[in-house]
Amino acid sequence: MNRFRQFMSGRYGFDQFSQGLVILSLVISLIGTLTRSNILITVSYIPFIYAIYRILSKDINKRMKENYQYTMFINTVKGKFLKGKRNVTGTKTHKYYTCPKCKTTIRVPRGKGKICITCPKCRTEFIKRT
Structure with a gap:
């Protein structure tokens, strides 16, 4: 466990944007598996590899900016969805x-x-x- 801590010290780690990328990768992979599309399965590796790159990155400021932009985008989408839901209910x-x-x-x-x-x-x- 200490080796892993030493390896990850100074690296960015897992955040909401990385989590979103992994989920996106799993969804694309699942769709590719259900439709038996090798192209979609291959494309599903791109967000997964980028998520791993972000997790292991040492450029913390750049990763924080990316995560901030992602969370702001997600919050606006959630806000519009909740507003529409509130109007309907x-x-x-x-x-x-x-x-x-x-x-x-x-x-x-x-x-x-x-x-x-x-x-x-x-x-x-x-x-x-x-």
């Missing part, structure tokens, strides 16, 4: 509108008829039917 009791000025999402209770909605962010007022 909350439709029985509330309705969602976007402010025409600042594009903020505003939640309004359903069944109140025509109401004047005031944006909490920019104080713009607009009338909508709930």
